[in-house]
Amino acid sequence: MKLIALNGLLGYGYSEVSLKAAFETKPDYIGVDGGSSDPGPYYLGSGESFTNRAAVKRDLALVLPLALEAGAPLIVGTAGGSGSREHLHWLRDIVREIAEESSLSFDMALIYTDVSQDYVNQKLAEGKILPMGPLELTPEDVAQSNRIVSQIGAEPFLEALRSGAQVILAGRACDTAIYASPCLLHGYDPALSFHMAKIMECGAMCATPVAAADVMQAEMGDGWFSLTPANPARKCLVSSVAAHSMYEQADPRYLVEPDGTVDLTGCQFEQVDERTVKVTGSRWIPAKEPTLKLEGTKLAGYRTVSIAGINDPQTIARVDTLFAGVQNFVKENTAGRYTDADYSLCLRKYGTPTTGDEPLAPNQCAMGIILDAVGKTQAIADEIMALARARMLHFDYPGRKSTAGNLAFPYSPSDLHMGPVYTFSIYHLARVDSLTETAKLVTERVGNK
Amino acid sequence: MKKLIDYTKTLRSKNAGPLWLTVDVCFEDQATMDFILARSILTPEKIAACYGVPAEQVRIIPYPIVNAVKVTLPRPCPSGGLGDMDIYGCQQQLLIANLPVEE
Numbered sequence: 001m002k003l004i005a006l007n008g009l010l011g012y013g014y015s016e017v018s019l020k021a022a023f024e025t026k027p028d029y030i031g032v033d034g035g036s037s038d039p040g041p042y043y044l045g046s047g048e049s050f051t052n053r054a055a056v057k058r059d060l061a062l063v064l065p066l067a068l069e070a071g072a073p074l075i076v077g078t079a080g081g082s083g084s085r086e087h088l089h090w091l092r093d094i095v096r097e098i099a100e101e102s103s104l105s106f107d108m109a110l111i112y113t114d115v116s117q118d119y120v121n122q123k124l125a126e127g128k129i130l131p132m133g134p135l136e137l138t139p140e141d142v143a144q145s146n147r148i149v150s151q152i153g154a155e156p157f158l159e160a161l162r163s164g165a166q167v168i169l170a171g172r173a174c175d176t177a178i179y180a181s182p183c184l185l186h187g188y189d190p191a192l193s194f195h196m197a198k199i200m201e202c203g204a205m206c207a208t209p210v211a212a213a214d215v216m217q218a219e220m221g222d223g224w225f226s227l228t229p230a231n232p233a234r235k236c237l238v239s240s241v242a243a244h245s246m247y248e249q250a251d252p253r254y255l256v257e258p259d260g261t262v263d264l265t266g267c268q269f270e271q272v273d274e275r276t277v278k279v280t281g282s283r284w285i286p287a288k289e290p291t292l293k294l295e296g297t298k299l300a301g302y303r304t305v306s307i308a309g310i311n312d313p314q315t316i317a318r319v320d321t322l323f324a325g326v327q328n329f330v331k332e333n334t335a336g337r338y339t340d341a342d343y344s345l346c347l348r349k350y351g352t353p354t355t356g357d358e359p360l361a362p363n364q365c366a367m368g369i370i371l372d373a374v375g376k377t378q379a380i381a382d383e384i385m386a387l388a389r390a391r392m393l394h395f396d397y398p399g400r401k402s403t404a405g406n407l408a409f410p411y412s413p414s415d416l417h418m419g420p421v422y423t424f425s426i427y428h429l430a431r432v433d434s435l436t437e438t439a440k441l442v443t444e445r446v447g448n449k
Numbered sequence: 450m451k452k453l454i455d456y457t458k459t460l461r462s463k464n465a466g467p468l469w470l471t472v473d474v475c476f477e478d479q480a481t482m483d484f485i486l487a488r489s490i491l492t493p494e495k496i497a498a499c500y501g502v503p504a505e506q507v508r509i510i511p512y513p514i515v516n517a518v519k520v521t522l523p524r525p526c527p528s529g530g531l532g533d534m535d536i537y538g539c540q541q542q543l544l545i546a547n548l549p550v551e552e
Contacts, residue, residue, distance in 0.1 A: 248516070
């Protein structure tokens with residue numbers, strides 16, 4: 001069985017030449033990852049996609065007609081970047097738009113993966129929530145969470161594949177589930193299926209020259225899988241494939257999935273031709289108790305930021321003292337109105353202090369600072385920044401010579417109003433009775449043929 | 450004195466989820482990796498002291514197939530938390546890169 005990965009992330013782009021070459025090998029399935037938690041909590045919190053709409057549309061519009069013609073299902077995981085209902089609908093609307101513009105008709109499956117506060121509270125009460133690191137979870141955190149998703153594994157995809165859908169868009173999903181699910185459907189070994197999937201989900205990142213923005217191909221066999229980049233200018237080498245197992249993984253020896261773990265310690269990598277690596281020996285350890293990861297965000301306030309440079313060596317030498325003075329000044333000037341719960345002011349310096357003797361280019365600053373205010377409301381953040389920025393600009397100290405101002409602002413306006421700030425409130429495992437209990441499958445006919 | 454980075458081919462950091470950082474210390478060959486491992490340059494205690502995290506949460510995992518050692522540690526602040534300075538965690542390698550290595 002043959003699979004292709006469009007690239008490492010929908011919207012990153014890929015070579016059309018690679019895509020055509022990949023389709024000449026008659027793939028059975030096409031996958032692409034649509035998101036990640038890497039860009040931080042803002043996107044799950046806000047419901048926006050961190051990927052660019054036009055770029056996502058381009059990546060899908062090229063492959064969709066080819067996939068339909070080849071009869072190869074197209075599977076997208078973590079739709080819209082973060083995989084909530086809003087994100088999934090964002091991607092669904094792009095697919096519908098392409099179908100209309102290109103007069104395409106097909107069956108589409110949507111897999112919703114949102115969970116409610118009640119669901120998480122119930123798990124908490126039953127002692128079925130496990131930490132994944134230094135982040136606690138209380139009922140209060142759950143109550144503050146504005147959006148919560150579960151990261152599904154392969155099982156809900158199996159149901160969607162069995163429905164006969166030609167396009168599958170999933171909410172928050174393990175990257176591996178995209179590529180492992182078709183293999184599991186056809187009875188391939190789970191360890192090899194997930195191991196292949198883990199490498200494929202990054203596109204041509206396992207090849208050399210490395211690229212997240214290019215097409216990758218995998219073939220599954222009995223007791224083995226192989227990897228070949230679609231672009232003839234790239235190669236998979238034993239070293240490039242083995243090294244990729246380390247990327248973004250806490251432990252390169254084990255891949256932890258919702259229903260089990262792949263033990264990679266006995267893996268063999270073999271160079272079968274100039275551009276292809278064959279992998280054998282991955283072992284499957286079923287999970288004692290299946291778990292799903294939950295991700296949730298909460299509103300942490302509203303942010304206003306100001307960026308400035310400092311060139312005066314005397315000021316640079318005192319930046320920390322000035323920062324402490326600015327903090328006190330803001331506190332005094334908001335006393336009786338705001339407490340620590342209403343705002344936080346984070347003052348940061350960037351760059352290594354110099355002696356001031358090194359020549360600076362005309363467009364260079366010796367040190368950069370960022371003033372960062374997060375307030376309960378945007379108005380509070382704006383006011384805190386107005387106070388902090390003005391105080392820092394005119395802060396006097398003994399022996400000061402550059403008395404016109406301490407800061408070089410690159411912009412007018414100097415204050416950037418960044419709007420809502422979200423933080424992760426939930427990043428935990430939930431023990432589940434069924435690996436499909438958080439997933440909801442909805443199918444639709446797209447186009448009118 | 451030389452630094453750890455002087456012995457490496459690749460030395461990179463990245464999030465392993467928003468709560469963890471993982472640092473890949475990759476060497477040109479096995480001899481160099483063995484040289485570093487034999488000198489106890491990378492220990493949970495040293496990493497914990499550098500980053501201000503508990504030593505019992507730091508893992509040092511040799512990955513000999515590619516002559517590399519993986520260092521995994523909790524992020525001092527979750528990705529995107531108030532006070533975080535590196536959302537992707539991809540510029541947090543310097544404290545490990547600068548660890549002194551005695552010849």
